[in-house]
Amino acid sequence: xxxxxxxxxxxxxxxxxxxxxxxxxxxxxxxxxxxxxxxxxxxxxxxxxxxxxxxxxxxxxxxxxxxxxxxxxxxxxxxxxxxxxxxxxxxxxxxxxxxxxxxxxxxxxxxxxxxxxxxxxxxxxxxxxxxxxxxxxxxxxxxxxxxxxxxxxxxxxxxxxxxxxxxxxxxxxxxxxxxxxxxxxxxxxxxxxx
Amino acid sequence: xxxxxxxxxxxxxxxxxxxxxxxxxxxxxxxxxxxxxxxxxxxxxxxxxxxxxxxxxxxxxxxxxxxxxxxxxxxxxxxxxxxxxxxxxxxxxxxx
Numbered sequence: 001x002x003x004x005x006x007x008x009x010x011x012x013x014x015x016x017x018x019x020x021x022x023x024x025x026x027x028x029x030x031x032x033x034x035x036x037x038x039x040x041x042x043x044x045x046x047x048x049x050x051x052x053x054x055x056x057x058x059x060x061x062x063x064x065x066x067x068x069x070x071x072x073x074x075x076x077x078x079x080x081x082x083x084x085x086x087x088x089x090x091x092x093x094x095x096x097x098x099x100x101x102x103x104x105x106x107x108x109x110x111x112x113x114x115x116x117x118x119x120x121x122x123x124x125x126x127x128x129x130x131x132x133x134x135x136x137x138x139x140x141x142x143x144x145x146x147x148x149x150x151x152x153x154x155x156x157x158x159x160x161x162x163x164x165x166x167x168x169x170x171x172x173x174x175x176x177x178x179x180x181x182x183x184x185x186x187x188x189x190x191x192x193x194x
Numbered sequence: 195x196x197x198x199x200x201x202x203x204x205x206x207x208x209x210x211x212x213x214x215x216x217x218x219x220x221x222x223x224x225x226x227x228x229x230x231x232x233x234x235x236x237x238x239x240x241x242x243x244x245x246x247x248x249x250x251x252x253x254x255x256x257x258x259x260x261x262x263x264x265x266x267x268x269x270x271x272x273x274x275x276x277x278x279x280x281x282x283x284x285x286x287x288x289x290x
Contacts, residue, residue, distance in 0.1 A: 016284045020277055029270035042276055046283050053288070066265055108209030114242035114249075121255035134260060135267050152220065153257040154264055159224055170224075178218040185249050188256070 012053045019049055023066050027073055034077050034150050036143045044080055048073040074155060078165055081147070085167035102182050118192050130191065137187045145180035152177060205232040213243050217250050 010018065027048060031041035051072050104111055117124075124130045138146060138154075151157045151165065163173055205228060213236040216229050225233075237243050260267075272280070 012288050013285060016288070017281065020272075020280055020284075024277060024280065025271040026265045028272045028276070030265060032270045038276070041270075042272075042280065045272075046280055049280070049284055050287055053284075070265055102211065102214075105211040105214075108211045110210050110242045114246045116245040116248050117252060121252040121259075124252075125256055125259045131260070131263070131267060134256060135264075138260070149257075153254070154261040156261070174215060174219050178215040181218045181250060181253060182214075185246075185253055188253065189249070 015056075016049055016053060019052070019065075019069065023069055026066060027069060030070060031073060031077055033139060034147060035080060036147070040080060044073060044076045047076045051076070081165050085165065102179060104182060104186070115189075117189060124188070124192075133191055134184075134188070137184055141180055141183055145176055145183065148173065148176045149180040149184070201228045204228060205235060208232040208236045210236070210240060210243055213237070213240070214246055217243075217247050220254060 024045065027045045028041055031044040032038060035041050035044060048069060052069055055072075104114070124134075138149065141149060148162065148166070151162045152159075157165075159170055159173055163170055166173070168176075213233045216225060216233045219225055222230065237247055
């Protein structure tokens with residue numbers, strides 16, 4: 001509570017400085033994963049901090065400060081993505097990727113027998129090494145697949161909203177999501193084999 | 195009647211790739227009843243799809259966990275230059 005009072009008594013410049021030091025990296029990483037370009041991620045963080053300074057009254061004590069800032073950042077990211085979705089070349093690239101066939105299938109059937117993972121999700125997530133590997137695997141997905149996966153699985157947006165943000169049809173979205181999940185499923189399987 | 199046969203044909207001829215694509219859809223409520231039925235029946239007769247379904251369920255659990263801890267575990271960091279740019283930009287906008 002005392003810490004909260006101290007924070008409220010800070011000048012906007014001091015507040016911004018503290019946020020940059022305490023949450024800057026996390027906000028930047030969060031934005032970079034979704035926007036793909038450091039420049040765009042920096043802009044989103046900047047707009048978030050500005051927005052946060054202007055609406056500090058919206059910050060409730062029970063919410064962690066970082067969670068609150070990430071909530072604002074999410075909206076800035078979605079706005080940036082909406083602007084991007086009007087770029088025709090980008091849209092065509094997304095549709096092209098959605099039309100490709102996944103490598104693990106041939107003629108609609110499995111190329112090779114698909115096996116169940118040897119570890120459970122609980123066991124995997126208990127390993128710090130695996131958690132770092134999984135975060136890295138998300139970051140290594142191609143831009144569009146990473147974005148679709150983040151919006152649906154990490155941000156929990158519904159299909160309709162994602163389609164509106166990216167300017168794609170639901171069929172394209174499902175196919176892109178399938179591609180993203182196939183790649184992650186294969187990476188996790190490889191990790192378990194090593 | 196025609197619709198009935200169309201759905202029956204869809205359910206009976208569903209291939210592994212399409213079944214796997216349906217499995218990747220979350221939440222399941224986004225699927226129609228005949229898509230759920232087709233995938234469910236396909237899985238009964240296809241061991242690989244049975245395993246793939248289980249793996250997707252686990253992947254979903256892992257993603258859920260990752261989403262709850264993402265802000266602490268994202269590896270990217272702002273460079274000192276980027277931090278300075280951010281400070282300068284905020285200072286200038288605050289002074290406006």
